[in-house]
Amino acid sequence: MLQRTRGSLVVIxxxxxxxxxKLAVVSAQKRSAEWALSSLHSDHEQEIKQLKLEKDxxxxxKAGLVEDLNVLKxxxxxxxxxxxxxxxxxNEVEQTAVDRVDKVVKAxxxxxxxxxxxxxxxxxxxxxxxxxxxxxxxxxxxRDARVSELEARLQARVERLKELETFFAEKKAELDDVVNMKRTISELKDENIKLTDRLQLQENRTILPAKFDMSGKGAAHVVKLEMELDRLRVAYKTLSKERAGWLITKEENNDLRNEVERLKQWRQRALIAENALSENKNELPTTSPLIPGLHMSDFSPARTAQLQRENELLLAEQGELSGRVNELQTTVEELTSQVQCLTEQNNKLTKQLSSSNAVCDYQKADLSSTIIRRTPVTELESERQVLVDLRHRITExxxxxxxxxxERQILSERLESLNMKGEFDPKTTKVLTLxxxxxxxxxxxxxxxxxYLRRENATLRQRxxxxxxxxxxxxxxxxxxxSLIGDESTVGSVTMVVNDRLKDNPDPLTELASVREQLRVERLRGDRMMEMFDKASSKFRHTCRELFGYRISMESAEDVKVLSMLDQDPAGCLLFKRTDGKYVLKETDYVRALPDNVRSLLDQSLPGxxxxxxxxxxxxxxMLA
Structure with a gap:
């Protein structure tokens, strides 16, 4: 193999x-074996020292036991x-002992x-x-359920009263409008009757008296006025329905009073039960002759005090409910008086309508008996113009x-939605936060x-x-x-035995708390050990990367990923899989690109x-440099 390094050839x-x-691997194995041997030698020496100490x-x-054996002999x-x-x-006191034993057994x-x-x-x-x-x-x-139900019903009554007050104000404004409309209706009706009579007697009209008004309106306007009259009658019917609703609320308030009376009866029953409990408590003995220091007053004093506090709270809530009931009664009385005033006003309006109808009948008869002269064309034109103006005004x-x-419908829907969402008026409603x-x-x-009762039951069971x-x-x-001596000591040491048993068997709750504390300490210790292990493993990986130039990461229990620090290719990683106790290199593009002399060492030695x-x-x- 030839390699070129800066203008020269080196034969490898x-x-x-x-x-x-292989020599490097063997030397590394030798060093690791020497280090392991030295560590085993040091451990063996420590074990020998420990065994010597145990032997001493x-x-x-053994010497102490021999001395104890001599003393025991x-x-x-x-x-x-x-x-x-x-x-x-x-032999001397056998007869007397038998008699005394019989007496002790009887006792x-x-x-x-x-x-x-x-x-x-x-x-x-x-x-x-x-x-x-x-x-x-x-x-x-x-009682709590009943009180909550009564509070809910009272809240519903209050909301109902608020709605009725707003409805009453709206109806009052509508009644004022109705009075004004009735007044205008009566006037327009008179003018309509006059105009119809004039149109029927156009040809035979004469000069009218000065008391009659010459202005008039058309038949369509009269129809509209009749429709307004029907609307007023419908409004009167709605008022009567509201009055019936007020009567229903009055009956519901009576039901609420009955519920308050039932609540008083429940309170009396609670007081009777409390008195009976106190009498039973007084009848019980103060101390037990069997176990000194155990008082009978320790059974339920907290419970009795708690029931007394609850009774006081119920009394206070009952006072608040009675105050609310009185307020509701006053509001209902005021609203009934207002309804009576409305009915009186309605009666007055009906009387006014009847009187206006009578006047209309009288005027109609007077017109039928009077000869009317023909009016000039200019007056007819002016009257027609007035009719047109009045029609425009009525449409507007x-x-x-x-x-x-x-707008009123939209505002009422908004008000209802706000009430459903829990909105309230701060001027009339006060919110209390506990x-x-x-x-x-x-x-x-x-x-x-x-x-407390469980602990007391446990101690009593042990006793x-x-x-x-x-x-x-x-x-x-x-x-x-x-013997008599043994019997007397057994009878007299009952309390001491009980106390010793209680010391030997502590409270299970305290034992459970101590076990939980030990478990928490062990968990903290385990977490600390895991943190130390993570730090040591990260330090070990960093050291391997710095010394050997390879970054090793465990993808899974059987897969290992090795990345070289010298390779500039980001995809240049080696993937190993453990099969049958050996690591096998997976085939990738990077592995296929390696030379044959490098790949040939896979089957022989991974370190090589x-x-x-x-x-x-x-x-x-x-070569790149």
Whole structure:
């Protein structure tokens, strides 16, 4: 193989390159083996030292055990002597011991019966208290639901009253317009009657009295006035419907009063239940004769105080509801008085219409009996012009009325949409924002109470178990007829045994908390180890890239990507796949472009392949330079 370097030719033997690469590989393997051997030697020395230390410790423990064995032998001799003396004493006090054991067993049996009865009483009392608490909670939930329903209904009533007030204002304005329109209708109707009579008696007209007005209007205008009269009648019907609606709201307010009365009854029931609970609490004994320090007042004081606070809150809410009901009653009375005023105005308008109809009939009869003279043509032309002007004016007013109706409809739709979105008038409505959620506080109190009761139940169960074990042991002692001293110590140390058992078996909740804390510490330690491993692996990859000139990345568990730092081609990467414990190079365009002497080393040695590839890339860089 010939290579040209800056004007000179260098002959490179491939066998020498292969041998050099193999020597480099062997030297690297030798260095790694020496390093591994040195590390194993140091580990072996450390293990030997540790085993020597353990051997010394075992010898020391053996010497201590020998000394303990000698001491135990001496004690055994002393115990044999004491046993002989005790046997002599036992023969003397055997009869008295049997009598005293019988008395102790009887006392234990009576104590056991009393303990069982007290435990049953405590369980029954706890069951009754739990049932009462459940009943109170059920009553409280029903009251809360009822109060929320009443509040919703009150809110609906308030919104209904607001709508009725706005509707009342609109209807009042419409009634004012109706009064004005009726006045104009009466005038136009009179003029229409006059004009029709004049047109019918054109040929026989005479001079009219001065009291009659000569201005008139056409028949079409009269039809329009009749339509306006029909519209006024429809408005009167709508007013009557609104009055019926007011009566319905009055009945609903009566229903609301009935609901308030029911709420008062629920409050009385809650007070009765609270008094019964306090009486039961007073009837219970203050301390338990079995377990000193256990007070019966520790069962539900927080629950009782909580129920008292809830009753006070319900009383306050009831006062607010009664105030709202009074306000609604006053508003309903005011609106009923306004409706009565409207009905009176309507009656007055009907009377005015009837009187105007009577006047029209009288004037019609007077016109029919009066001879009318012919009017000149100039007056007819002027009257026609007046009719045309009035028609234009009426059309303009109708258009204005139509546009105002459309605007009113649009505004009412906007108001309804704003009400649906939750908008309110700050002048009439005040929004209260609670800083603390009462439901969350109640839930937290219940959770604390449940945890306290669970701990107390666990301690009581442990005490009961210890007492049962003591009773079983006493019965066994009775059957075996042991010594009096042992029996007396067993009977007198019941409380000490209970306390020792409680120390040996702590609260499961505290154990669970400690286990969770240990788990959290282990997780933090594992995360720290993973971070250290990531840093070490990244540092190792960086070192390999700087020393050997290759960047290695794991695409998957079986695929490896190798990129040379000397190759300028971005696509010049080598892809290896692990099959049967060996790495096999995948065929790519870059691999096919490699020379044969480089590719021939793949089956022989991968380190030799990479060394030859590095030399090839260096030669390529030298030739390009």
């Amino acid at each position: 033997n491939p066998n020498e390159v292969l041998s050099n690469s 410790e075992l010898q020391m423990t 001496v004690r055994a001799d002393l115990l044999e002597q004491e046993k002989k003396a005790a046997n002599l004493k036992l 234990c049996n009576s104590l056991e019966e009393s303990l069982n009865s007290e435990v049953e009483q405590l369980r029954n009392q706890e069951m009754e208290n739990a049932q009462k608490i459940l009943e109170l909670e059920r009553a409280k939930s029903e 007013l109708e258009e204005h009325l139509r546009s105002s109706e459309e 800083k603390g959620n009462p439901a969350a506080q109640v839930g937290e109190n219940l959770f604390n109470e449940v945890t 009961i178990k210890v007492l049962e074990d003591c009773v079983v042991r006493l019965r066994e002692k009775k059957s075996e007829s042991d 392949f990479f060394a030859t590839l590095t030399l090839h890339q260096l030669n390529q860089m030298t």
